[in-house]
Amino acid sequence: MKLERLVSIIYKLLNNEVLSASTLAEEYQVSPRTIYRDIDVICAAGFPVVSHQGMNGGYGIMDGYKMDKSLLGSYDVDALITVLTSLSTVFNDVRAQGTIERLQTIGEQHERPNLTVDLNTYRTEPDSLSHLRAGIMEHHVVQFDYINSKNERTSREIEPVRLQFKYRSWYVYGYCRSRRDYREFRLSRMLNVHLTNRHFEAHVLSMEEPSTAPPVTQEIMTDVVFRVYPDALAEALDHFQQADKQFHEDGSMTMRVQVHKPLQAPWLWSFLLSLGSGAEVLEPLALRDVLETQLRNALRRYDKLNH
Incomplete structure (x- = not known):
């Protein structure tokens, strides 16, 4: 000490x-x-x-005394400080703050940083990240309820291995005791996250574990084409940055994206419907029928409230 x-x-x-x-x-x-x-x-x-x-x-x-900068360049140090600062904020990590202070002694002193990274998220329960991080570091089992892609709610216990930030969301990878296999869970779908006192042995894994999702090949991808009107451009671009885009004189835009089985992709329906009158599906035509059915079902729910 x-x-x-x-x-x-x-x-x-x-x-x-x-x-x-x-x-x-x-x-x-x-x-x-x-x-x-x-x-x-x-x-x-x-x-x-x-x-x-x-x-x-x-x-x-004493003035003029400097730490040795030969191991890391100023660019490397500044980048490390940026990432560690964000991690320190997300996890309230005192050890990360100590590392930042040590790196600052060999980094360039800027009045204003030229790069910032925000890893925080409003989509998770307040204590879920800290509980999972503690579970990983201390090898404690974590309990939670989970809503899967089929909207089924189950109770899970996992031996957490690592946290991942990707696709603008946090995920946790670990051994699921319920399924007796390794699984990945999205934190936004985790409820009542609880850190237990039950200990587990550390997992020895390779750097890249095989994905639990079935492979998606180019042959089963389908082009989805939709027109986005000016009042929905920003939201559409945020969601589909890599889409093929064509802008029109009236300010609208046609987007073309490849989706795996779009007629069986509720996430795609939800997004397109969330744009309201700001978007119109052009291809495939069958997808228009799916969205129309979703709209009619929604209207029926509101009709029941009115009667």
Whole structure:
């Protein structure tokens, strides 16, 4: 514990001009006398700590002293700081913050960062990420209810292996005790996430595990073509960035995307219907029939409320 405190104090002094003994004592929950002894040890180790007198006095590193930057370039350091800062915010990770402070000593000092990354998400329960992260780090089983792609609700227990952020959402990969196999779960569909005290042995896995989803080949992909009107352009572009796009003089746009079995893809129906009158399906014609059926079913539900 003392060694960790000494290393942390060194990096704090490298990142700040002057820090008082009382400030350091409060942060590390020790007495000022302990800080004085720590500073003596740091000086004995060869770090040029100087003492500043006066009202705003304290300890600092001698001007001109720099950490060795030979291992990482400033671009590498800035990129690492950016990613770690986001992770520190998402998980409230004190250890990540300590790493950031150490990297800042060899990075370029910018008044304003030229890159930011936001890994946070509003689509998960407030404590789900922290519970899963703790389960991974401490090898504890996690319980939760899950809504699958068929809208079925089941209770699950998993031995979490890793968290993944992809497709603008968080996922957790782990061993599902209910299915007795490895599974991937989307956090937005997880409810009542609970970290248990039950311990499991660490999993030894290769870097890339085989996907649990069936392979999708080019032969079973279908072109879906729809016209998007000006009042729905932004939302359509957010969802289908890689689509083939053709803009028209009236401000509308035709989008062409390849979808696996679009007549059996509720996620696609939901998205197209969410655009309301801002989109119209042109191909395949059978998809128009599917959307019309969905609209009629929705209207029937509201008719029941009115009678």
